[in-house]
Amino acid sequence: MPSEIVLDELQTAAEAVELDREVAATLRDTGLVSVLPAHGGLWTVLPAGRVGAVQIGDLLVRVVPKEKVGLSRLLFLLGYAINPGFRPDDVVGEEKDDLFAALGESLTRHCERALDRGALNGYVHVEEALRTVRGRIRVGDQMTRRPGMLLPLEVAYDDFTVDIPENRILRAAVRLMMQVPRLSEGVRERLAHVDSKLEGVSALRFGAPLPAWTESRLNERYGPALRLAEIILRNMSAEAGLGQQVVASFVVNMATVFENFVTTALREALDKYPGETRGQYEAYLDEPELGYGKINQVKMYVDIVHSVNRVPAIVFDAKYKAASDSGTYPNADHYQMLAYCTALNVPRAWLVYAGSGEKRKRRISNTAVSIMEFPVDVSQHPEALLERVQTLADQAFGEFTQRKGPQRFTPWPAGKTGGVL
Structure with a gap:
């Protein structure tokens, strides 16, 4: 049986490997990879649409993102989607091939800094x-x-x-990380020392919702450690598996991660403009049938819609897909955007792809609809990544105002968002 299997997220073929039947079943249950029987008692292991790592006894299986996104970039995408205050330096850790070792080192460093002056009360x-x-x-x-x-x-x-939400989150993450088998003795000892500083803090039940906390001047020093701890608790597990072996996994769906990041980043980038930005905007493709209302209508959930005066103005859709060798993307994406534009009566939509390249405009034949392909390279430094999203927001809203002509914007009654007269 191999000691390590490394796969690319987009990989479609791999050599069959020797695995114990129990190991194959456990690996399949993690959701990171598909495990199919091959000839001669061997198994074919391929990516299953997720990235991360799984450790089962002495076997480490890794699936790396298509853009070779390092640990800090991956954690930044995860963290920013949850909390726009997430800063790039919150996830500066050891960029190693071993994800578990890097997570353990990063969590240990942040917790040591947070507890340098003792536990918060x-x-x-x-x-x-x-x-x-x-x-x-x-x-x-x-x-x-x-x-x-x-x-x-x-x-x-x-x-x-001392038994406050911030300390409960830190202690839960530290104790979970201590169960991971691939940590060095040095890191494990440092985590144990961190845990001793949180004596008197109650344990969180596995699977229970994380307690809410609010960033303030008092817990400012806890910020980076808390953000990393929440990512670990939401995406990682470590539990007893086969015999005395521990099964550890850190598995994320990159399509969901990218969509959530783009939604949050665009909401922040468009905040300076009049209107309101909403994710998973509910809409209907067809008109309601007489006597049935919305019961039989074709429902759609648009990734991101920016509305002005409560009327859809700009449509975005995030796609974590790779371009073909010719630089084109699946035509089904454009059919989908045409449907969104038609149903919402919006003449322009923005397809936000995870990749490098330049913006491209596609005018749809016999319609007034244009679809803009706008790549966002997720392998960039976080600051450059956010600047790219801000450029997208500025161009999208700028083109919207050009279509509408000179207008006077006034605040909505709620105060924060606004509209046009």
């Missing part, structure tokens, strides 16, 4: 039953739960404690 609202009065008595709960009883008392109070 904060106020937590607590409701419990006590034999003495603390805070205020919850009269309603006391009468409902203990009618006629004087003790214990149902009370509520704010406790100044």
